[in-house]
Structures are given as C-alpha cells and as structure tokens.
Amino acid sequence: METPQILVTGIKGARYNDRNITALNVPEGKMAFYPFTVVLLSLVIHHLLSVPLTWPSDYHIAHLNSVLTIKCPLEAENIVWNCPAKICKIHQHQKNVTLQGLKHHHAGAYTCFNQDKKTQSYSLYVLILEEEHRLPVHCTVAAYTSTELRCSIAEELACPCLVRAKANSSVIDQNWTEFKISQDRVHSIQFNLTIPEFCPFAEQVNAIHVSVDIITNSDYLTGNQSYYLRDIVTPEAPEIVKVTTEQISWTQPSSWSHSSSFFPLLYEIKVNYRNNTNVPNFLEKQHYSMTDVRKFSVRCRDLFYPGPWSSWRSWAPAH
Structure with missing residues (x-):
C-alpha cells in the first residue's frame, strides 16, 4: 500500500499515538485523582479503538433505521459475541445477532468466538450510511x-x-x-x-x-x-523572468509539459502603471513591451479549452 501525501486542516485535539498511550503522572499527595485518571484513560482508549487501524476485510454497509441480522458462520454451539457498547449482551450463546432500527451507536466490529476454541472467530464490521449525504x-x-x-x-x-x-x-x-x-x-x-x-x-x-x-x-x-x-487541468502560476519599466517577460510553469506546441497556454497579464492604472491583456506570447510600468502579474490556462485559470503570480515590481 503506497504512502499518500496528506494535509489535514482543522482544530487539533488531544495528541496520541495509535499504538502507544503515554502514562499519566499524578503528583504525590494527589492520589484521590487516580479514579478520574483511569476513567479518562479508558475513555481515550475506547475513543481510539472505535475506529479500525486498517480497512475491515469483511464489512456490511447498513442504512439508518433498517434491520440487520449478523450470522455467525462458525460450526460451534458455544458461541460468545463481542460487540460495540454491549449491544450483544442479550445475544450471547446465539448464532445470530439481530439489530432493530439501526442507529449510529450500532456501528463497529461484531465478533463471534467459539468459547471452547478461542482461536476460532469471525468478525464483521458494520458501517452506518446516511444516504442523503455525499462527500464533496x-x-x-x-x-x-x-x-x-x-x-x-x-x-x-x-x-x-x-x-x-x-x-x-x-x-x-x-x-x-x-x-x-x-x-x-x-x-x-x-x-x-x-x-x-x-x-x-x-x-x-x-x-x-x-x-x-x-x-x-x-x-x-x-x-x-x-x-x-x-x-x-489547473496550471500552476507562470514564472516571471524579467520586469523593467519598458518590458516584461515570463515562462510557462515548470510543471507544465515542455511540448508547448502541443499544449499551448493562454496568458492573462495585469500591468500596474506609474499613474496607478491597471490594464489587463490576453496574450499567447511570453513577453510584452510598454513604458512606465510599476508592477506586473500573470496567470495562465489552456489555450484551446476554457478550463480553470491558474492562480495569479504575486505582483513583481519593475526594476
């Protein structure tokens, strides 16, 4: 399995490692807080283990408020179940577990064991789907x-x-x-x-x-x-080569194909003159001559297909 490049943005919560949980140090004379510490630690452990480390090999996608029957395929009579939030407590020693009116708390791993041979087991991960919601x-x-x-x-x-x-x-x-x-x-x-x-x-x-x-x-x-x-196809911003008071030039993005004749680009330039006016222009070439330039910016897109524009290159001052 390849390692992806991932960026996550959001509010950082408690930091922990999936396999190691750092012991909590309680100062001397504060022993009365140990029960709270144990409860808090157990909650963190449950929080971690409620999401699998890898994608389940055997899973079932169920819908909210539906009925689901999970069948244990083991050839044994003495069956023991391990389920989320003690849901299986009333189903111990039964071959099937029936879940009525599925809710979010029913999600998780359902495992049946042969109580006589604990090495014999079967697990099914139940996923609860809200049909109306699709990830953007x-x-x-x-x-x-x-x-x-x-x-x-x-x-x-x-x-x-x-x-x-x-x-x-x-x-x-x-x-x-x-x-x-x-x-x-x-x-x-x-x-x-x-x-x-x-x-x-x-x-x-x-x-x-x-x-x-x-x-x-x-x-x-x-x-x-x-x-x-x-x-x-969304190109990266073009590279600015030179900006003077009389001429500006740029090149295509470094990530763009070097076969520029096969994949030509259209450039939009913004020129800010010394009289503080801004003049846009559309070009296929990579240079432009003018006078009294103060600063310059450029972006690009596919010449032949009206796809997305790149971001604007940061303003470059004339020298």
Whole structure:
C-alpha cells in the first residue's frame, strides 16, 4: 500500500499515538485523582479503538433505521459475541445477532468466538450510511502530462477517522490508498492519488473515477466524482523572468509539459502603471513591451479549452 501525501486542516485535539498511550503522572499527595485518571484513560482508549487501524476485510454497509441480522458462520454451539457498547449482551450463546432500527451507536466490529476454541472467530464490521449525504470530492491536475491528482474534501469531520481513496478508469482498477486521521475534528482533507495510465497526447475516451470512503466513530461517509482531464487541468502560476519599466517577460510553469506546441497556454497579464492604472491583456506570447510600468502579474490556462485559470503570480515590481 503506497504512502499518500496528506494535509489535514482543522482544530487539533488531544495528541496520541495509535499504538502507544503515554502514562499519566499524578503528583504525590494527589492520589484521590487516580479514579478520574483511569476513567479518562479508558475513555481515550475506547475513543481510539472505535475506529479500525486498517480497512475491515469483511464489512456490511447498513442504512439508518433498517434491520440487520449478523450470522455467525462458525460450526460451534458455544458461541460468545463481542460487540460495540454491549449491544450483544442479550445475544450471547446465539448464532445470530439481530439489530432493530439501526442507529449510529450500532456501528463497529461484531465478533463471534467459539468459547471452547478461542482461536476460532469471525468478525464483521458494520458501517452506518446516511444516504442523503455525499462527500464533496474535488480534484485537479497541474498538467496534461501529470501523473498525480490533487484532491480535497471540504468537510467538517468528527475524528479520529479512517480514510481510503482511489482513482480508476473503466479499464484500470487501482488499489486503495489508506490513511488515518487522529485529530478530534478537521475542516478539510487534502491528498494525492496516482492517475491511471493513459496517453496525454491522445483523446481521453474513458473518464477517471475518484472514490473516497471514510469511517468515523459512528458514521460511514462516501463520495465519488468522475473527471475528464481537460475539465480539471489547473496550471500552476507562470514564472516571471524579467520586469523593467519598458518590458516584461515570463515562462510557462515548470510543471507544465515542455511540448508547448502541443499544449499551448493562454496568458492573462495585469500591468500596474506609474499613474496607478491597471490594464489587463490576453496574450499567447511570453513577453510584452510598454513604458512606465510599476508592477506586473500573470496567470495562465489552456489555450484551446476554457478550463480553470491558474492562480495569479504575486505582483513583481519593475526594476
């Protein structure tokens, strides 16, 4: 499983490691606070373990308020269940667990054991889906020849949570990329995905399908989006080479294809003159002559397809 590049923005909560929890030191003479410390520590441990470390190999997506029966496939009579929040207490020693009117607290791992042979077990992870809600997945690419999608989800999430994502075409099915977020709450997630193999110099026949799934303490969230590269190619800002009072020049972004004749760019320039007027202009060339320039900025997009513009390059003063 490849390691993704991930950026998470949000409110930082308690920091902890998924496998190690630092002991809490209680000053001498404060022994009365130990019960509180133990309770707090147990809550943190439960908070961590309620989200799996990796995506469950066997899971079931259920809908709110539905009925679900989980069947234990073990050939044994003495069955013991381990379930979220003691839900299975009344089902001990039964082969099936029936959940009526599913709610968020029903989410989690359901495991049945052979009480006589504890090594025999079966686990099913129940995910609770809210059908009305879809994750807002947004992806861009820096150039037609790029091999990487830059994706984001602008969504406030209660975490910890486990995320998996992948980009497929109708002819290539890629593996999921997984990562876990340990913060208590986040406002957005950014990550990169590898684009399925294709030829950038040929017409794109098959769309790229991006899928994202998230498991939180109580919810299963999912979203997907399909793209043609021409609609999401968003170049980086051009590089400014020279700005004088009489001439300005720039180059295409370093991430753009060097086959400029095959992937030409349209440039929009903003010129601020010494009389404090701003004059926009659209050009295909990479230089412009004028007089009395104070500062200059430029952005770009695909010349032949009206896709997204790059961001503006920061104002460059004339020398």
